[in-house]
């Protein structure tokens with residue numbers, strides 16, 4: 001067992017973990033942050049995306065021990081301080097950017113990482129960036145629209161789907 005300490009959604013946590021404990025497992029089972037979903041465990045679906053030191057990471061592709069000393073943000077850390085939905089979350093709700101919601105945490109975390117680097121992405125840039133996030137409900141159209149809206153762009157000319 002290895003002791004790991006990291007700041008998760010602004011709170012410092014220290015836990016003992018096995019060397020092969022995946023970050024996704026650690027977040028869900030040790031910290032009970034079950035908003036991070038596991039859709040494949042093989043690095044394909046993107047449902048498990050979180051931020052580690054500000055970078056979007058598929059948490060099923062790293063060990064918890066590798067995040068020792070890191071700053072981590074999960075979907076639970078995306079709300080506003082008053083508990084209301086954050087800008088991206090609200091845009092997903094407003095533009096029907098989800099159906100079953102299983103992929104949504106990963107989509108929101110990936111969108112946040114994209115908007116940090118590219119505050120006004122085009123539709124093509126959003127689609128390209130989300131290549132690693134799979135929505136099995138195939139709701140991509142409204143997901144892209146929600147991300148454009150979250151970036152402050154006018155989406156009134158984009159048809160609803």
Ligand code: FES
Nearest residue numbers: 039041045046060
């Ligand atoms: S659960 Fe991590 S990419 Fe699918």
Ligand code: FES
Nearest residue numbers: 099103135136137
């Ligand atoms: S909303 Fe169902 S998997 Fe994306």
